[in-house]
Amino acid sequence: MAAADDDLMSSHRSHRTQRSGPPGVGKSLVIKSLVKHVTHQTLPEVRGPITIVTGKDRRIQIVECPNDINGMIDLAKVADLALLVIDGSYGFEMETFEFLNIMQVHGFPKVIGVLTHLDKFKDPKNLRKTRQLLKHRFWNETHGSKLFYLSGLSETHGGKYYSSKETLNLTRFIKSVSKLPPLKWRATHPYLLADRFEDVTHPEKVELDKKCDRNIALYGYLRGCNLKQGMNVHIAGVGDYGLSGVTVLSDPCPLPSKNKKG
Ligand SMILES: Nc1nc2c(ncn2[C@@H]2O[C@H](COP(=O)(O)OP(=O)(O)OP(=O)(O)O)[C@@H](O)[C@H]2O)c(=O)[nH]1
Secondary structure, eight states, X not given: OOSTTEEEEXXXXXXXTTSSSOSOOSHHHHHHHHHHHHHOOOOSOOOXXXXXXXXXXXXXXXEEOOSSHHHXXXXXXXXXXXXXXXXXXXXXXXXXXXXXXXXXHHTOOEEXXXXXXXXGOOOHHHHHHHHHHHHHXXXXXXXXXXXXXXXXXXXXXXXXXXXXXXXXXXXXXXXXHTTSOOOHHHHTSOEEOOSEEEEOSOXXXXXXXXXXXXXXXXXXXXXXXXXXXXXXXXXTTXXXXXXXXXXXXXXXXXXXXXXXXX
């Protein structure tokens, strides 16, 4: 957690697309189910960071991790909690544990595993045995991280979601993690996950030279500590840049406690 009232979590699949693992482990559906449970709204598509209010003075931002190693490294730096979504009918892959190691090195978010596709097991004995095996392996490899089970889909409000009881448990756990104190390093450094950017270069300048240096405005919640004009910033995967200005905008997703005070 970086700022007092903001928590960031990311949802990862346990493998990269170029490998042989199963696609569609359920990352988007986990996010859609969480949004449905907390806000009672239907999220048709997961695109970019999603901010939801989960309490009087608490909100979380959810980001679906791209299926590539760079996305994973970048998100490990800013996420407070990583949900590692694993297709239970397929089991762990090499990449599951590779990724756990990357996260420890790059940012140290808390990790939990989320097991999906458990309804594919027809034999209850086999399901029990597989759950136990995966739970022990995950516990050992992560030095005690929790593994959640999402045992199947149910029809709610015209759409298919994970069961509301299991989603409730997952939401409670996410909320409990968001109460933990932030990592000291993160709390003392400003950082921002940009949810939108705009090219604000003067059009005339671009017309004269299409490859000219651009002025870019980045929008997002600032975490950690204050960002000052004139500071140099690092944009992950792009490089180091100067900051020509910082503007405080009105909160697009205000906390209920702030609304009351205002
Ligand atoms: N039977 C069953 N289907 C599931 C389960 N979880 C997800 N699905 C289905 O699997 C499909 C893919 O789910 P998504 O949430 O889009 O998976 P994803 O990981 O975001 O997919 P990609 O990013 O494209 O790899 C959807 O049709 C879901 O309804 C599950 O536990 N059981």
